[in-house]
Amino acid sequence: MATVVSVSRARKEPTTGFRRLPKLTAPVLRLNGLAPYYTMFPITFPFTALANAEQGDWVLDPFCGRGTTILAARLRGLASVGIDSNPVAGAIASSKLAQIRPREVIRLAKEILDDPKPGPVRDLPHGDFWDLCYAPRTLRDVCRIRNYLIENCSTRIEIALRGVMLGILHGPQNAKTPTYLSNQMPRTYSTKPVSAVRYWRKNKLKPPEIGVLDAISRRAKFSFQEVPDSTPGKVVLGDSRTFNFAQLGAKFSWVITSPPYYGMRTYFPDHWLRNWFVGGPSDVEYRTADQLSHHGEDQFITDLATVWKQSAGVCFSGARLVCRFGALGSCEKNPRDMVRRSLTEAGCGWKIKTIRDAGTSKQGHRQCEQFGTSKNVPLDEIDVYAVLEL
Template sequence: MTEKAVRVTTRERDSFPSDAKNVLEQLLATDWSFAERAKAPLIESIHPYPAKFIGDIPRALLDILPVPEGTSVLDPFVGSGTTLVEAQRRGLPCVGIDLNPIACLISRVKTGAEPDKLQEMAAAIVSRARANKTPDRRAIPNLDHWFKVEVQTAVAAILEEIRDLEDDGIKDALNLCLSSIIVRVSNQDSDTRYAAVDKAVTWDGVFDAFTAAANKLQIAMASRSWTQTSAHVLNKNTLEVQPTDLPGKVGLVVTSPPYPNAYEYWLYHKYRMWWLGYDPIEVKKQEIGARAHFFKTNHHTEENFWEQMRGTLKLIDSVMVADGYACFVIGRSKIHGVVVDNAAIIRSIAESMNFHCVAQIERVISASRKSFNLAHANIKTETVLVLQKMQGR
């Protein structure tokens, strides 16, 4: 990364506290394009998630930025838990918040203890579910359009078995296995293409896919060579979280917030949520940046994002220790033809509060990161914003 690609302003570098100067040197020495991608741990591939971090980003930030003794790493938009896994790999306690229950399920499983005999449990569930030809099928909108009836029967029978389990860890693990195969066994073309097509999925195929997912999960969980430090995952709207909801003080924030008109996390996981008993429509209403909010009467504007980021930074400020760092990885948006610089918004709010900007780095997004709607905004780069909370204000 050349110095040219990094903009540092507000304070001259010479006025930085010495630890921040050190941090800046290391940020400048990092190649943020990650031309040489590190191999992701197996646990990262247990469930699809849109717009997730490439692990290299939180990894680089956690390698450089200090986390004071007795504090945690926080990701207020935790998604699939990439930041939490990287924190655990360094033996650090961590906290994640997400509105989306599927995100929280993935984050809990990735950071949780390995359940005993997951494969055996999955096999027992499959054997009982196969015998249940009339499970209680759910009242889910447009179910027949998205799922063949034989597929519905198999999924519902597996769910009935999981529902009766008492151990939360194993229940989460098995729910994750089912969630991970929902799009594959549906009529939906793919995770990133929201169109119904005729797929050769059968009743048997659902049980085979579920069994394979459980095998894969057990291997991935067992392959974690690090200790599972304490990880709290809050399934809440970040804008409604109170400082007292967190288990203690935060020393470092590493997050990629949702931003206007870019992704639709609720839509991506819509049928996963319906099947697991959550209401995607409630999630949609509260989801920051969801495209649906920008295509209705009285649609959202850039001002909504200012408010949402003000709320987020207020929470971070109230839980973070002095000198702690907060990192945001964020791209630009296009709202009704106008490009919005989301990093500039976050930075401006942060600088009006207790934070100074240590570095603002532009990085190129890999073309292989697909989504339903990234292309519409022609988003090609994103910004890594490193802020530091100042002392005594």
């Protein structure tokens, strides 16, 4: 993980990164799809928002999720910092900063798996779910890599290997060359153990024998074949309401973010298997304490206001806030009112310039559609543009 370096605003020059977003199929954008995550926004959103950024600008995302803003900043040649309280998000996002060659990741995985004295596999999970999800050898190798990465995950190669593992941990089985290590499962979210076991038994599905090193090798070669030039930055695992932003050591010109959509509480349980891989329990974790509160609208708005205030404290006057926000249709809340109220309550100088309708999750190709968050009632999404007037 790169460290934050000193920040200068003296030179006002265009950025040296991409002026236009490469085609979405271009190899340099494959890193974006390394591993899926709930309610990620499309890379076009932060990339377009940064069209007028200047060389030396720093970008902050206090709810960074899987790091789409960070990758967009890197493509633009800009430094960035992301904060998220979910370890799965933090792990995926930090791999967006990694400057590595696929062979380095493959070599590290081989070293871990070939270790002649690996010691006992700690915390080897047991039970019907694990017996049916992974073939025994596959599970043993996954656990070896997990054990290693829980102890050591500070170098860019280790961080990239963790990102690769999160990307291939579970997903659908394809007939030819397997991409994912698990028995049949969606790639976007982890099925709960009871439902998964019921489905596998009903359909008589056996866990596939998959070479973990081969799967890592394929994914590393695909996702890291070409990466954008390295830019300074880091990802912090923390609660944006309470983390001391002064510790970031940088001053920002841009805050580009998407807070959890109101009513969306399932970031932990929906990624429970990935959460296990990064050190969590071997069962579904229903953790909410370090997530923005969903115990009523007022508390949510106060929480959001706290994060806007914290962000303003490390921004230059004139900094831009670009925020995509929504509320689950079932909550019957107006996202415009919620954002307005939160910025007013923050009382720290963010002035709204524009609020645009970003449509609903039923229009066009939306990430939240893939995650099934919008089953019957569409999500209302808005884009908010504000400027810090100190």
